[in-house]
Amino acid sequence: MFIITCPFCGERDQSEFSAGGEAHIVRPKQPTELSDDEWADFLFMRKNIKGVQFERWNHAHGCRKWFNVIRDTSNDKIHAVYKMGEKPPSD
Amino acid sequence: MLNINYPKIEKKDYPNLELNLVEPIHKLNLRGKSRDFFTKAGRILSIMLPPEPNTSATIKSISALWLSPDEWMVYGKDIEKNLMLSLDSEISKLNLGSVTDVSDQWVLINMRGKNVFEVLSKGSSFDFNQFKNNKNVVVQTLLNHVDVILHHNDINNVDLFVRKSFSEHLWLWINDSSSFL
Numbered sequence: 001m002f003i004i005t006c007p008f009c010g011e012r013d014q015s016e017f018s019a020g021g022e023a024h025i026v027r028p029k030q031p032t033e034l035s036d037d038e039w040a041d042f043l044f045m046r047k048n049i050k051g052v053q054f055e056r057w058n059h060a061h062g063c064r065k066w067f068n069v070i071r072d073t074s075n076d077k078i079h080a081v082y083k084m085g086e087k088p089p090s091d
Numbered sequence: 092m093l094n095i096n097y098p099k100i101e102k103k104d105y106p107n108l109e110l111n112l113v114e115p116i117h118k119l120n121l122r123g124k125s126r127d128f129f130t131k132a133g134r135i136l137s138i139m140l141p142p143e144p145n146t147s148a149t150i151k152s153i154s155a156l157w158l159s160p161d162e163w164m165v166y167g168k169d170i171e172k173n174l175m176l177s178l179d180s181e182i183s184k185l186n187l188g189s190v191t192d193v194s195d196q197w198v199l200i201n202m203r204g205k206n207v208f209e210v211l212s213k214g215s216s217f218d219f220n221q222f223k224n225n226k227n228v229v230v231q232t233l234l235n236h237v238d239v240i241l242h243h244n245d246i247n248n249v250d251l252f253v254r255k256s257f258s259e260h261l262w263l264w265i266n267d268s269s270s271f272l
């Protein structure tokens with residue numbers, strides 16, 4: 001269990017959130033031109049890093065907004081939280 | 092068929108805690124982002140939708156609760172049909188935002204007394220320490236794994252909204268927890 005700071009509501013328990021997987025995966029501009037392998041790669045293949053990972057989270061039992069989290073998957077330490085559409089903090 | 096009956100919720104008294112069903116009461120869900128939306132909603136309801144997260148605004152018997160950056164719940168006994176019609180024609184029909192009557196979707200239970208936060212803390216991970224000292228604050232969280240909206244409208248006086256289909260279960264849980272006070 002850990003605490004996540006929702007960029008809108010503030011500090012809340014992890015149980016109020018749902019994880020939305022890896023962040024910043026860009027949808028291909030021309031999906032029809034992709035091979036099956038390339039499409040599968042976009043849909044399913046994730047980095048699944050042990051360490052610092054960029055993730056999307058949803059405050060499902062609060063404001064229901066999506067946002068980004070930089071989290072160390074080995075110890076659940078959260079390095080940064082930023083809104084959708086924003087660039088990740090550089091440091 | 093939609094069951095329009097409210098679950099069997101009757102006034103209950105526990106040590107320093109009083110539970111009441113506050114129904115029927117009008118509840119509206121408003122969504123929008125534009126400046127026009129804010130102005131229109133403010134004018135029609137005579138209340139400014141609070142832009143500050145986790146807060147509420149109350150004028151007379153109508154309250155507006157912040158739910159998310161573009162979503163509010165407005166509730167009160169004095170929401171008349173004319174007001175609903177104005178919101179519909181001046182916001183919804185002009186595509187400035189959405190207006191939904193959620194009166195039958197949520198059940199309002201009022202909890203008042205010194206032990207309100209004792210009971211709520213038994214089933215929620217939310218930190219009520221600051222919340223309980225401030226009036227006009229709102230939180231959406233989980234209580235006994237059930238989604239709730241809590242409106243602290245006066246010190247030790249909380250309006251609790253729960254989805255109707257979960258209301259009986261949560262009511263039983265609240266009573267069970269309160270009996271151990």
Ligand SMILES: [Zn+2]
Nearest residue numbers: 006009059063
């Ligand atoms: Zn939130």
